[in-house]
Amino acid sequence: MRVPEFHTFTLAAAIEVLEREYDTHDRLDTLIFGWGCLDYIGGSTIKRKLLELARVAEKLHVTARTASGDVPLQRAIVEEAVKVPEYHRYDPAWLKLTAGLRFDGFEIVSDRVPDPSGRQSIFDNGPREIKVAVLRRMLPDDLPGLDxxxxxxxxxxxxxxxxxxxxxxxxxxxxxxxxxxxxxxxxxxxxxxxxxxxxxxxxxxxxxxxxxxxxxxxxxxxxxxxxxxxxxxxxxxxxxxxxxxxxxxxxxxxxxxxxxxxxxxxxxxxxxxxxxxxxxxxxxxxxxxxxxx
Structure with missing residues (x-):
């Protein structure tokens, strides 16, 4: 049986990061609904909902629909945490997340992608680009002995x-x-x-x-x-x-x-x-x- 991409330590740190970012039930519920997981989630607090989300990701192995396509819910959670604004990256939870990702064989890098709003660049009349944080494997994932x-x-x-x-x-x-x-x-x-x-x-x-x-x-x-x-x-x-x-x-x-x-x-x-x-x-x-x- 293949080991999950992310250790529970990493997943817990991602949940802590998201707790800082998703500070209202409406915002969090919209995210969970978009992933197709709202029926799995209960709880009266934001933290409890996020913990339930992590439990579902770890135990039920469901997939989530994201802009990158259908991915395991674990990865959706971690990728969402990686995208939080810069001001959250001074939090101890962010340090735990990056350390956990390193141990899982990932690093966070900056990439430039087309602006989802469709706005045009003021410099070359092409689509405007924005900088986003993305996960990148540190080593190939299909070579034996490197996990x-x-x-x-x-x-x-x-x-x-x-x-x-x-x-x-x-x-x-x-x-x-x-x-x-x-x-x-x-x-x-x-x-x-x-x-x-x-x-x-x-x-x-x-x-x-x-x-x-x-x-x-x-x-x-x-x-x-x-x-x-x-x-x-x-x-x-x-x-x-x-x-x-x-x-x-x-x-x-x-x-x-x-x-x-x-x-x-x-x-x-x-x-x-x-x-x-x-x-x-x-x-x-x-x-x-x-x-x-």
Whole structure:
């Protein structure tokens, strides 16, 4: 069964954003009626109606008629929230929405479209254009292994299966910090998660627990562990002098100094995504090694 496009965290944040924008029952009811969902919705308050709308989107998997055609109600809700005026984008709910969308594999970009009113441009006699916010996938949606929520779920399950509780705790704190927009805290927990994961894997494969961290990583590339890290994939140092992925990622998670002009959110998103995909690869390999014993 395919994972829904948007996590419940993202959907809840979208509902919070819409609660600020749709401040009368008439406006909200018109929106819901246009989506063909009015018969599903009850409640005496705007917030209750929006929560009912989210419940219908998640549980009943209905579609909504929008200007873009028929789309899942979840997407209609999120796309409507993304279109709110600029003054709503200083609200904490907007920060949660953008963080949730990043984790779902989407970003918000500006696009220019013809003015729905049909007004003409005063500059070139063509149709007037307006700027709107739209969703864009960060990565192709038809390539296997790139859904980061699926990656997180599999990583969580494998951490639990192999009793890597400390690493699991650091990952949970990293994703929680990411969702509330605390980029520095998320980055710090990701570094610690990556380090503890490699250390625990080394111990599970026979390394002495008292060895320092760098010795544990060396052990993962030695015959004693299989080796677990593969030189021919350039995961570890080899006699050809090529860069090593494991240490390269370690360095990328531990940059020094400031980086003017780089978005903290973009950087944190990248770190979270690449760490999840890497952790999934190594945990799958650990699982296969232990299962074969």
């Amino acid at each position: 980061f929520r699926e990656a997180e779920s599999e990583v969580d399950n494998l951490l639990l299966k192999h009793k890597l509780t400390v690493a699991a705790g650091h990952l949970n704190q990293a994703t929680s910090a990411f969702q509330r927009g605390d980029w520095a805290a998320s980055n710090a927990q990701l570094r610690t998660f990556y380090q503890d994961l490699l250390d625990r894997i080394a111990v599970k494969l026979g390394c002495d627990e008292s060895e320092p961290d760098f010795k544990k990583r060396d052990y993962l590339a030695s015959e004693g562990s299989g080796p677990f890290l593969l030189a021919h994939y350039n995961e570890w140092e080899n006699d050809r002098g090529k860069p090593a992925f494991v240490l390269g990622l370690w360095a990328r998670l531990h940059p020094e100094g400031s980086h003017p002009g780089l978005s903290e959110e973009d950087d944190c998103t990248f770190r979270l995504q690449v760490t999840l995909i890497t952790a999934r690869l190594f945990l799958r390999r650990l699982d296969q090694r232990i299962s074969a014993q």
